[in-house]
Amino acid sequence: MSSIHLPIEILYNILGRLPVKDLIRYMSVCKSWRDLITHPNFISTHMNLHRNIDGYVLHHKMATTRTGLSCFSCLSYDKTYVEHSSFDIPFSCESVYFQLVGSINGLLCLSDSYQYFGRTIYLWNPSIWKLKVLRSSCFNHNYCDIGNFFSVGFGFDHHANDFKIVRIMYFGDFYCPYVEKELPRAEVYSLARNSWRRIGIKAGCYAIDKSATAVVRGAIHWFASRTKEASGSNFILTFDFGSEEFGEIMLPRYHCDRGRPQVSLRVLRESLALIVGWYNNYELIECWDVWVMGEYGMAESWTKRYSIVPEERCFRCLGIINNNELVLDKSTRQELVSYDLENMQFKHLAISRRYTFREEKKECIRAPTKKVALKGERQRR
Amino acid sequence: MSSSIASSSSSSSSSSKKEKKISLKTSDGEVFEVEEPVAMQLEIVRSFFADNEDVTEQTVMPLPNVSTAAMHGILEYCRAHEEFRRRMPEAAPEEEVRAFEAGYVDRKSNEELKEMILAANYLNISKLLDFLTGVAAKRIENKSVEYVRAFFGVENDFTPEEEANLRREYEWAFEGVDED
Secondary structure, eight states, X not given: OOOOOOOHHHHHHHHTTSOHHHHHHHTTSOHHHHHHHTSHXXXXXXXXXXXXXXXXXXXXXXXTTOOSOOSEEEEESSTTOOEEEEEOXXXXXXXXXXXXXXXXXXXXXXXXXXXXXXXXXXXXXXTTTEEEEEOOOSSOXXXXXXXXXXXXEEEEETTTTEEEEEEEEEEOOTTSTTSOSEEEEEEEEETTTTXXXXXXXXXXXXXXXXXXOEEETTEEEEEEEEOSTTOOOEEEEEEETTTTEEEEEOOOOOOOSSOOOEEEEEEETTEEEEEEEEEOTTSOEEEEEEEEESSTTOGGGEEEEEEEOOSSOBSEEEEEETTTEEEEEEGGGTEEEEEETTTTEEEEOOOOGGGGOTTOEEEEEEOOOGGGTTHHHHHHO | OHHHHHHHHHHHHHHSTTOOEEEEEOTTSOEEEEEHHHHTXXXXXXXXXXXXXXXXXXXXXXXXXXXXXXXXXXHHHHHHHHHHHHHOSSSOOHHHHHHHHHHHHHTOOHHHHHHHHHHHXXXXXXXXXXXXXXXXXXXXXXXXXXXXXXXXXXXXOSOHHHHHXXXXXXXXXXXXXXXX
């Protein structure tokens, strides 16, 4: 047995350098190690030490029955976007595919896909393999009623230091969703309280996006539409995770005479951005407009910052990375490219063989990967 | 390779006769005559001489927490780095530094490594401490719990049930671990 004992501050320094998996195992070394490793101070030290391995998480939507393929790739944060690791989801969902709702500090929020979306929610921390399945709700609803549909948002309340999920239930008609058969209902889940709470929501509108990806100033944003009764028009539905209130933001006049565009809300350099893709005759997008809301909440501050016609046609925009590059899906050749808004150049993202599978769809969101460490764990204690 | 650097450094210091030496006394009573720029890498020595203007060249500074064996290791590292600095004051020759450091720790047992960590901590040589804790982390990466207990000399104070529960709960973290 060794005779030399290292003081706690040195132990701190050594353990801080280890990967999360090792730390989880070394919780069994002795009680004082377990207490040190699970202490909030150590967790934040560890997160800071591993900040340099931030990256992006890329979700490959695929059937969970497929074995040997990873659902998530972690791309490095520097401009190379090399896939430095990948991971799978070690549990199955109730539909065929998982749908990613969002990711904060490495805690992933997932749900089922298609008509099952939003009914069951899975909170999963891949670094520590912790899963929480949320099947409950404040409201009774018929699980299989396809007329019901859901919109979900995942966020972080910085004041309360709490992860939250907001869920809106709509009671429409599956074939004609913009008819309101019943008033919508909304509820918010707090991970710290581990319970859902009913909140108020205005009637007369629908969030068209099922999961909201754009988080600006602690609020989440859905592309939304008025119901038929409230006659038409699109707008942005917002939800602030701090005040737990819904709000609305007006859209810019982005329409032109090119038909119905593909619209998505993203974040560009910390501002809310609207990406509008205009189709050519072959259902591929040949022209992209990028609108940016200069002053948050001020409708008159919307400006069309970029209007680009890349040489390569794409299927859809998956997100913005590095504050400057659109990630585009070139569906015809099963590959992802990034398009630099300033240099106007394409770059092929070197992501491995998985993209040869036709049935795959990909979703890209920005998310720190390993720095996460035990954060989700701490929130749950 | 490292010894050749150390000897070349001492030969160059003997050629310049005026070089100031500082005397450091280890816990087991051995006195080391250390070239001033090397000794000044030891923050505890630097601040001792900066704070006490009345100390002379004859002053022997006692270092009661450092053994002779650890002192040899510490000085080898500091002399090599002083040599790198002298040859290339602008930027250290990174590859050479890496090669030196790799060879330097390969020869150290786990006990020697820990002893040097303690010494570097006491002497307050942040660069060396940073390097050595990094080496210690590498040595315990992906190892079994038993290996880590032995490495740090830690007693298991869990009951068998508590330990079994932890292992069951985090089973995945115990897979794919290196053999001891």
